[in-house]
Amino acid sequence: MSKYTEDDLREELKTKEYEYGFYTDIESETFAKGLNEDVVRAISQKKNEPEWMTEWRLEAFRIWSEMEEPEWANVTYPKPDFQEIAYYSAPKKKPKLNSLDEVDPEMLATFEKLGISLEEQKRLANVAVDIVMDSVSVATTFKETLAEKGIIFMPISEAIQEHPELVKKYIGSVVPPTDNFYAALNSAVFSDGSFCYIPKGVKCPMELSTYFRINEGGTGQFERTLVVADEASYVSYLEGCTAPQRDENQLHAAVVELIAMDDAEIKYSTVQNWFPGDNEGKGGVFNFVTKRGLCETNAKISWTQVETGSAVTWKYPSCVLKGNNSVGEFYSIAVTNNFQQADTGTKMIHLGKNTKSTIISKGISAGKSQNSYRGLVQINSRAENARNFSQCDSLLMGNECGAHTFPYIEAKNKTAQIEHEATTSKIGEDQLFYCNQRGIDTEKAIALIVNGFSKEVLNKLPMEFAVEAQKLLEISLEGSVG
Amino acid sequence: MLKVNNLVAEIDGKQILKGLNLEVKPGEVHAIMGPNGAGKSTLASVIAGKEDYEVTEGTIELEGEDISELAPEERAHEGIFLSFQYPVEIPGVTVTNFIKTAINETRKAKGLEDMPAKDMLNKIREKSNLLNIDRKFLSRSLNEGFSGGEKKRNEIFQMAMLEPKLAILDETDSGLDIDALKVVANGVNKLKSEDNAFIIITHYQRLLDYIIPDFVHVLHDGKIVKTGDASLALELEAKGYDWIKEELVS
Numbered sequence: 001m002s003k004y005t006e007d008d009l010r011e012e013l014k015t016k017e018y019e020y021g022f023y024t025d026i027e028s029e030t031f032a033k034g035l036n037e038d039v040v041r042a043i044s045q046k047k048n049e050p051e052w053m054t055e056w057r058l059e060a061f062r063i064w065s066e067m068e069e070p071e072w073a074n075v076t077y078p079k080p081d082f083q084e085i086a087y088y089s090a091p092k093k094k095p096k097l098n099s100l101d102e103v104d105p106e107m108l109a110t111f112e113k114l115g116i117s118l119e120e121q122k123r124l125a126n127v128a129v130d131i132v133m134d135s136v137s138v139a140t141t142f143k144e145t146l147a148e149k150g151i152i153f154m155p156i157s158e159a160i161q162e163h164p165e166l167v168k169k170y171i172g173s174v175v176p177p178t179d180n181f182y183a184a185l186n187s188a189v190f191s192d193g194s195f196c197y198i199p200k201g202v203k204c205p206m207e208l209s210t211y212f213r214i215n216e217g218g219t220g221q222f223e224r225t226l227v228v229a230d231e232a233s234y235v236s237y238l239e240g241c242t243a244p245q246r247d248e249n250q251l252h253a254a255v256v257e258l259i260a261m262d263d264a265e266i267k268y269s270t271v272q273n274w275f276p277g278d279n280e281g282k283g284g285v286f287n288f289v290t291k292r293g294l295c296e297t298n299a300k301i302s303w304t305q306v307e308t309g310s311a312v313t314w315k316y317p318s319c320v321l322k323g324n325n326s327v328g329e330f331y332s333i334a335v336t337n338n339f340q341q342a343d344t345g346t347k348m349i350h351l352g353k354n355t356k357s358t359i360i361s362k363g364i365s366a367g368k369s370q371n372s373y374r375g376l377v378q379i380n381s382r383a384e385n386a387r388n389f390s391q392c393d394s395l396l397m398g399n400e401c402g403a404h405t406f407p408y409i410e411a412k413n414k415t416a417q418i419e420h421e422a423t424t425s426k427i428g429e430d431q432l433f434y435c436n437q438r439g440i441d442t443e444k445a446i447a448l449i450v451n452g453f454s455k456e457v458l459n460k461l462p463m464e465f466a467v468e469a470q471k472l473l474e475i476s477l478e479g480s481v482g
Numbered sequence: 483m484l485k486v487n488n489l490v491a492e493i494d495g496k497q498i499l500k501g502l503n504l505e506v507k508p509g510e511v512h513a514i515m516g517p518n519g520a521g522k523s524t525l526a527s528v529i530a531g532k533e534d535y536e537v538t539e540g541t542i543e544l545e546g547e548d549i550s551e552l553a554p555e556e557r558a559h560e561g562i563f564l565s566f567q568y569p570v571e572i573p574g575v576t577v578t579n580f581i582k583t584a585i586n587e588t589r590k591a592k593g594l595e596d597m598p599a600k601d602m603l604n605k606i607r608e609k610s611n612l613l614n615i616d617r618k619f620l621s622r623s624l625n626e627g628f629s630g631g632e633k634k635r636n637e638i639f640q641m642a643m644l645e646p647k648l649a650i651l652d653e654t655d656s657g658l659d660i661d662a663l664k665v666v667a668n669g670v671n672k673l674k675s676e677d678n679a680f681i682i683i684t685h686y687q688r689l690l691d692y693i694i695p696d697f698v699h700v701l702h703d704g705k706i707v708k709t710g711d712a713s714l715a716l717e718l719e720a721k722g723y724d725w726i727k728e729e730l731v732s
Contacts, residue, residue, distance in 0.1 A: 428570070429534075430570050431570045431572060433532055433533075433554060434566065434569065434570045434572075435555075435572075435584075436531075436553065436554035436555045436558070437530050437531075437554050437555075437557075437558055437563075437564050437566075438558055438580070438581075438584035438640065438644070439555050439558035439559050439584050439585075439587045439588040439591065439644070440555060440583055440584055440587045441553075441555045441587065442555075444583065444587060448572070448575055448579075448580070448583055449572055449575070451574070451575070452572055452573055452574025452575035452623065452624075453573060453574055454574070455574040456574075
């Protein structure tokens with residue numbers, strides 16, 4: 001990422017509109033709206049998928065058809081009409097690329113605007129980028145460096161062709177199509193996403209990173225991410241999102257599955273900045289995501305997320321602590337402003353002995369937004385000596401927003417130790433006056449206070465992501481007080 | 483430096499300052515004393531620009547310019563510093579980060595670049611040595627879990643870093659033990675120069691044993707009713723405030 005100065009920030013703060021709300025004019029091929037078995041078949045065919053994949057999708061579609069959209073979350077929104085969504089969109093000029101020179105210049109310009117220029121990424125030489133623009137990946141870098149270590153990092157559509165045995169074995173193994181309404185939908189129609197495999201004993205030498213964008217108007221995005229860390233391997237995976245401004249609501253229903261085998265570690269970081277809707281709450285992305293990781297013996301999965309965008313967020317990155325001594329972590333900052341609604345948290349399912357989980361959730365609400373933490377800590381009867389520590393802090397700005405905490409605790413083993421701490425605070429006039437008196441204006445003071453509040457989580461992010469996240473926090477809360 | 487003319491200010495419709503006059507010249511130390519509820523802290527807040535207060539009459543001039551319409555941060559950029567009676571806590575923001583932000587925001591307002599990190603570190607080192615401040619406390623969250631003494635020391639440290647023209651110390655001595663009091667007084671004495679000025683708001687005389695004021699004013703019912711030299715403070719200590727009230731009546 002390019003160096004971000006405070007002047008840049010000031011410049012950005014001047015613009016009230018969503019800063020990444022531009023629209024890339026790339027010819028796209030889009031399916032007619034609507035969903036039925038033929039559409040599912042057509043998606044599969046478009047991607048030249050093998051029979052087993054087509055069947056898997058069709059089965060998921062049948063499951064989905066029987067399901068009802070869930071309503072238990074603390075959010076209200078107009079239900080999407082699933083027959084009014086186009087389920088496939090691919091840039092028409094789909095290129096087979098060997099170098100950046102072959103990338104559509106228009107698309108490169110978009111990346112420039114987003115500050116994720118590939119040239120720079122390449123120069124930085126430490127981040128391999130697999131970019132998902134709409135549904136089809138168009139550029140992949142550093143594949144060779146990774147290949148030397150036997151690491152597979154590619155669009156999942158390619159992985160289905162090139163590594164069918166791996167995909168077939170693991171897809172749906174952590175989040176089966178039957179899991180929930182959106183996971184079933186995703187399983188039926190997922191367009192693309194990333195696949196990552198780290199072989200035994202390999203420590204991935206760079207942060208793997210994917211940038212997602214929603215682009216084609218009215219196209220739902222259904223990414224599928226599958227990360228498999230084989231025994232005693234390590235990988236840090238970064239996912240970042242921005243979306244162009246749009247008038248109609250956009251549906252986003254991704255599925256992310258992580259598998260950490262014995263002694264493996266996966267660190268999965270997300271900065272999510274989908275268009276939240278304008279100041280009146282119009283437009284904005286609906287984000288219904290299922291993220292879950294499975295930990296085998298001595299394995300560790302760590303989720304870190306910074307959620308600043310989306311009109312509606314429904315997301316619970318979870319860990320199934322199956323193996324003995326496995327560790328699950330969840331660090332989250334969720335910011336809601338204006339009319340945004342977030343219902344987010346985690347599930348820590350303790351199955352193995354001596355399993356440990358940590359949950360640090362920071363919710364920041366401003367404007368007329370509603371921010372809910374929903375978390376489940378479940379200690380299975382066989383899970384001797386399980387430990388959990390949860391901390392949920394809420395920060396409120398103004399008098400019209402809401403912060404809610406819904407912690408669920410189910411302990412079926414007497415040796416469990418579960419701690420839950422929760423605080424709610426408000427940015428006070430006296431704090432702001434104190435900062436003002438030291439020469440710090442209100443906007444900057446809020447940024448400072450919010451960054452201080454979020455610090456424990458920001459510290460968990462890889463460096464370049466932390467800078468971007470801090471910037472996003474400031475932009476998201478701009479104009480929220482006074 | 484500071485000229486307060488016929489200042490009338492109210493909060494929630496209640497008049498607190500009722501025509502207050504005060505002039506402070508560079509190099510001077512003024513003490514403002516008075517009974518509870520006289521308007522001492524209000525005066526400090528109004529000069530610093532706290533928006534809860536409404537100035538209905540009069541002016542506040544800093545170096546000849548009326549600042550009564552400026553936002554609090556603009557007044558800070560002009561060189562006004564208020565040491566708070568109750569400094570706020572900001573969890574997760576270190577003292578160093580806070581003061582760095584304050585200095586750079588002030589520089590930005592003046593069209594200057596951020597202070598280079600090296601200069602900032604040198605300055606922090608210099609000022610903490612000057613004030614005998616253990617640098618360990620600089621990496622703690624601002625005022626979080628600080629003792630009363632540490633909070634006030636932190637205020638004085640920030641004052642040293644920001645180098646204001648006019649520093650107002652609002653009841654900085656309240657709740658301090660004698661050692662902390664000495665640290666504060668020592669800080670003020672070391673920072674005092676021909677070019678800056680101090681207003682010390684205090685309820686008690688004891689801080690004035692260590693910081694010798696050039697003038698002592700007695701604030702009563704929103705006005706300065708008596709002005710004298712350092713000896714007035716001693717007299718107040720010995721006799722209380724009632725005799726002044728009686729003087730006013732007669």
